[in-house]
Amino acid sequence: MTLIAFGINHKTAPIELREKIAFSPDAIVQALASLGVQTGAAESVIVSTCNRTEIYAQLDQPNKSFISTWLAKFHAVNQLDVDNNSYFYTEQDAAVHIMRVACGLDSLMLGEPQILGQIKQAVTHSKNIGVIKGSFDRLFQHTFSVAKRVRSETDIGANAISVAYASVQLAKHIFSSLEHSRVLLIGAGETIELVAKHLSEQNVKSLTVANRTLARAQAVAEPLGASVLTLAQIPQHLKDADIVFSSTASQLPILGKGLVQRALKERRHKPMFLVDLAVPRDVESEVASLDDAYLYTVDDLQQIVEQNLANRQDAAELAHQMVEEQAQQFMRWQQSQASIDVLKSFRQQSELQKKTLVEKALNQLADGKNSEDVVLELANKLTNSLIHAPTKALQKAASEQDLDQLSLLKDVLALNKQD
DSSP states (O other): OEEEEEEEETTTSOHHHHHHTOOOGGGHHHHHHHHHHHHOOSEEEEEEOSSEEEEEEEESSOOHHHHHHHHHHHHTOOHHHHHHTOEEEEHHHHHHHHHHHHTTTTSSSTTOSHHHHHHHHHHHHHHHTTOOOHHHHHHHHHHHHHHHHHHHHSOTTTSOOSHHHHHHHHHHHHHSOOTTOEEEEEOOSHHHHHHHHHHHHTTOOEEEEEESSHHHHHHHHGGGTOEEEEGGGHHHHGGGOSEEEEOOOOSSOSBOHHHHHHHHHHTTTOOEEEEEOOSSOSBOGGGGGSTTEEEEEHHHHHHHHHHHHHHHHHHHHHHHHHHHHHHHHHHHHHHHHHHHHHHHHHHHHHHHHHHHHHHHHHHHHHTTOOHHHHHHHHHHHHHHHHHHHHHHHHHHHHHTTOHHHHHHHHHHTTOSOOO
């Protein structure tokens, strides 16, 4: 059996194709069963996320076309599209790839931790239907072990590498705890949604979403239990905000210097932290000149993100070394299992030969045949049976003048030993 990893991800395929070949949770059981029948996979795991669909399997015939044909048929897509946008690894390269994915080293956002949970869930699905056995179980033990080491022994996940996350982390650094801070989000697009998600993870209790249309503001606010405002209501409520995040598509500033200055006066000059994530800017640059206003723009945050990304790249180098070591350990274990299987087969074959010949000898004795003749025949047949294969191998090596093979056979058969 050969370990393979086959996949399509954000680096190799457009989202239109990734959407078509993604597996819904309800389809995984059927897919794993079909994969085993159609490709002969003895063990298998399917990982399917918004950025990747990957198949890990043990195959007798490690052929990429087997998997791509199956995947294309299962999802009724053009096989040429699958072939042209996929990758295929075997043995140690496959083990390295699987471990890199689990560690977040192959993710769109380097070091992101969510993929590890998604792989663990995929492994659980496979275990539940019995398509993970000894070898794969050991593979994922190694995979989860190295992912844990990478997370704890490197800085791969320590630094923010998205502007939305960086802005929340900066606010947390300034305010220590965000739990009791009053936060105003201006806008309701993807960036603000990400900021809201990160704020929710920081247990922010007082959250308000302001947007041009209330319906869109409510869509962002409702899952978080936040309140909503229109943009026109901001002047009356700005004084209540300790922290402001703004990201709209407005061509003109939403917050001018005068508006922020009045809000600070009403706050009795209690500081206000403002993060402008918009391009063009939502907050007039002159706001930064106000004594109690701390304004950061998307450019300020981008510098933080770029430095943090460089730090993660350094951590990724160390993480990759850990992955290589763990993959080598797994392959050594797998090879040792193969040698154990060979030894077991050799012993079973020898025992079967012995049993067959002994039974024949006992039957001859029961029939009254001379015991010395029976023992001699048993010894001759057992000897011939045991030396048959080594004799043929020695003859072949000698006739082909394969001195290395001949020397190896002599060592194995203890023919080089001197009495």
